[in-house]
Amino acid sequence: MKALVTRPGAIGSTHVADVPEATGDGVAIRVLEVGVCGTDREISHGHFGVAPDDESELVLGHELLGRVERDGHGFSRGDLVTAVVRRSCRHCLACSEGSPDSCLTGDYFERGITRLDGFACELVVEDPAQVVPIPRSLGPLGVLAEPASICERALRHARAIGTRQPWELQRALVLGAGAVGTLSTYLLRLAGLEVWTASLEPANDLVTACGAHYVALPGTPLSELGSFDLVIEAAGNAQLMADTLGLLRRSGVACLLGIDPRVQRVELDGRTIALDTILENRVLFGSVNAARQDWLAAVADLDRARELWPDELEQFVNLRVPLDRFEDAFAHRGGKATLVLAD
Ligand SMILES: [Zn+2]
Ligand SMILES: [Zn+2]
Known part of the structure; x- marks a missing residue:
């Protein structure tokens, strides 16, 4: 064969x-x-x-x-x-x-x-x-189950981390609008969050269609968007990953999904990590792959997204x-x- x-x-x-x-x-x-x-x-x-x-x-x-x-x-x-x-x-x-x-x-x-x-x-x-x-209703969209499972695991872990203390998950920022960034946007919208998704293209109809705000980079400084309960880095840029810590609200959680294998140093204001992160109970974590439960959630949520x-x-x-x-x-x-x- x-x-x-x-x-x-x-x-x-x-x-x-x-x-x-x-x-x-x-x-x-x-x-x-x-x-x-x-x-x-x-x-x-x-x-x-x-x-x-x-x-x-x-x-x-x-x-x-x-x-x-x-x-x-x-x-x-x-x-x-x-x-x-x-x-x-x-x-x-x-x-x-x-x-x-x-x-x-x-x-x-x-x-x-x-x-x-x-x-x-x-x-x-x-x-x-x-x-x-895969439900018959989902049909060919079932091919998105794998990337969606990656997003489901990230959200499951972010929720587990966030809810270790009283937490209100309301505003989310997604960096990157490839498959993982866009699917994360859809899953967060399904969960009823206010979502901003930022990427390099001037516009992105797929992002705005689900009710998320699209932010074209680098024209809009991310710091102008306010701060977030959850930030997902799906752009694969190490500097952006470091920046996520400074975009969080109190008790905010940042999840890294993109990969950036370049040998480089990134910059981070010492006060962001050594003062704000501590005084505001912020967390930065990485996530890879998915467990079976994430695959099942991915397939179910893709089918709900397809209906909407x-x-x-x-x-x-x-x-x-x-x-x-x-x-x-x-x-x-x-x-x-x-x-x-x-x-
Ligand atoms: Zn893949
Ligand atoms: Zn093992």
Whole structure:
């Protein structure tokens, strides 16, 4: 069968290859579509990614939308599904308690990223415990479940941190309007918050359509927007990440989701960290990946968002190409691109 494979560490080695058909006991899933994101681009550029043991190549793809091939394991033929990305390291407390997203060893496996083949192939066989049902009403938007699960985990953790003391979550700022920034905006609007979303484009209809305020950077200084109970950094800019501490209200929580691997120093006013953060009980934390509960929340909330803003969510994925046009999908900016494997 056809698959998109790469040799981790080898720049530009990504190509479409013929690989052996997936076998084994589990849920056989016909892959319909696989979302592409910065993680795929970075693996393809040789920055990270690990092939399965005894293999030199890794099948890419961690954002799955698929259809169950036959009845069994609690699923019916034709069911739409996705699957959890990160799997247990099998030897830590967090993984043994069902939270590989909080793995304490770093020895976890991740579909399409770390030591497990991904979903960018025609057919996958998946452990039933890792399969997540997608409501038929959500349809092709189910391909957004993975990025939405990242946002759900961030919000779950932010709430857990915020509510360690009496807290009113009212005003939120999202930095960055890529898939994670925009999906975070939608989830915060679903929760009834006042939301400001800032990014570099002059305008962003997807953001304003759900009732959030759009802020075009760098024209508007963030300090003019007032302060926030929650700030989410999804732009992947280390200086902006440091700035989030100074944008918080009393008891405010800032969550970092973007990645910025550049070697650099960032600036922070000493009083922001050594005075305000203490006197105002502020928190800055990072979040990665998602637990199964976040996937379930993501799918349910995407379906609620679709009911409220159907036309807008339809525009979310704005490039769908076949597997052999993966380079176009990787080069795509300003929206979500997916690889289409079957109808
Ligand atoms: Zn991704
Ligand atoms: Zn672990």
